[in-house]
Amino acid sequence: MADDVLSQSEIDKLLAAFATGDVNADEIKAEEEQKKVKTYDFKRPDKFSKDQIRTLNMLHDNFARLFNTYLSTYLRALVSVEVASVEQLTYQEFVQSISNPSVIGILAVPPLKGNIIMEFDTGICFAIIDRVFGGQGENTVKSRVLTEIEEAVIRRVFDKAMSHLREAWANVAQFTPKIEAMESNPQFAQIVPPSDMVVIITLQMRIGPVEGLMNICIPYLVLEPIMSKLTTTFWVAASVTKEEHPEHEEFIRRKINRTSVPVIVQMGSFDITVQEFLSLSYGDVLQMDTKVDDELKCIIGNIEKFYCRPGTAGKKKAVQITRVISEGDEGTNG
The missing domain is CATH 3.40.1550.10 (CheC-like)
Known part of the structure; x- marks a missing residue:
């Protein structure tokens, strides 16, 4: 009958038991069935999986x-x-x-x-x-x-x-x-x-x-x-x-609003020798490479970001942004 068929583990244990002579097949099968029983305490039910x-x-x-x-x-x-x-x-x-x-x-x-x-x-x-x-x-x-x-x-x-x-x-x-x-x-x-x-x-x-x-x-x-x-x-x-x-x-947004960023307007540039630099004195005039109607470069941080024109706002000096410099802007869209 099917109920009398032993599992492989039962057969292995049966052979070991026969070798020593301490346990019979019925005892081994009863032990296997006993291991399948799981205790459950109703006073301490498992709430979490x-x-x-x-x-x-x-x-x-x-x-x-x-x-x-x-x-x-x-x-x-x-x-x-x-x-x-x-x-x-x-x-x-x-x-x-x-x-x-x-x-x-x-x-x-x-x-x-x-x-x-x-x-x-x-x-x-x-x-x-x-x-x-x-x-x-x-x-x-x-x-x-x-x-x-x-x-x-x-x-x-x-x-x-x-x-x-x-x-x-x-x-x-x-x-x-x-x-x-x-x-x-x-x-x-x-x-x-x-x-x-x-x-x-x-x-x-x-x-x-x-x-x-x-x-x-x-x-x-x-x-x-x-x-x-x-x-x-x-x-x-x-x-x-x-x-x-x-x-x-x-x-x-609050962090960004409180972040300070240096803004520099480059009026122009010129080249002089070290000797000329050392001989500069009060009242000397240096001619830059920009003209009165030229656009100036506005540098944000260390990036040339805008072109602008100089002017005043009230009693303060100011610049007016004319266009965006897109070249070399690290992929931003202005």
């Missing part, structure tokens, strides 16, 4: 790079920030895994509903504070709650981290993180019921000789409206065909 976990990993890889660059510049020290793991847990399990005291920021992420948590090891925070205050970035302080001055320093780091988090998520969801509160005791940071599922992004941080962890806790309820976008296909497509945002255009 493997593809969604992978997408979250890629999103926060980008965040880690941005945050790494900021901390390296801000602290002027060797800094490393890398994603260590992305996993789904119950909120209670996450809270129990955090040390007390810790540095916990409770963030709102409008227009998404609910809160997320950004948590730092106290060791990493004290290394940052030591570096900001002129030290070597060492953690010589016993774990304790931050003072008001220390908290003010760390809030600046939180602000930058939130800015980079928003940038890293821009292709998937637009939100603006805002810090609502800071806590040191994890038990006081209850953003969802203990049994609710959350995704925990753990980042390994190294500042000089000090190592520690940073955790980002995002409840399923926050991500539920955008779960369909948490796929590698959507993320890659959004990265390639990223739309221009009006705020980016306005930012670039």
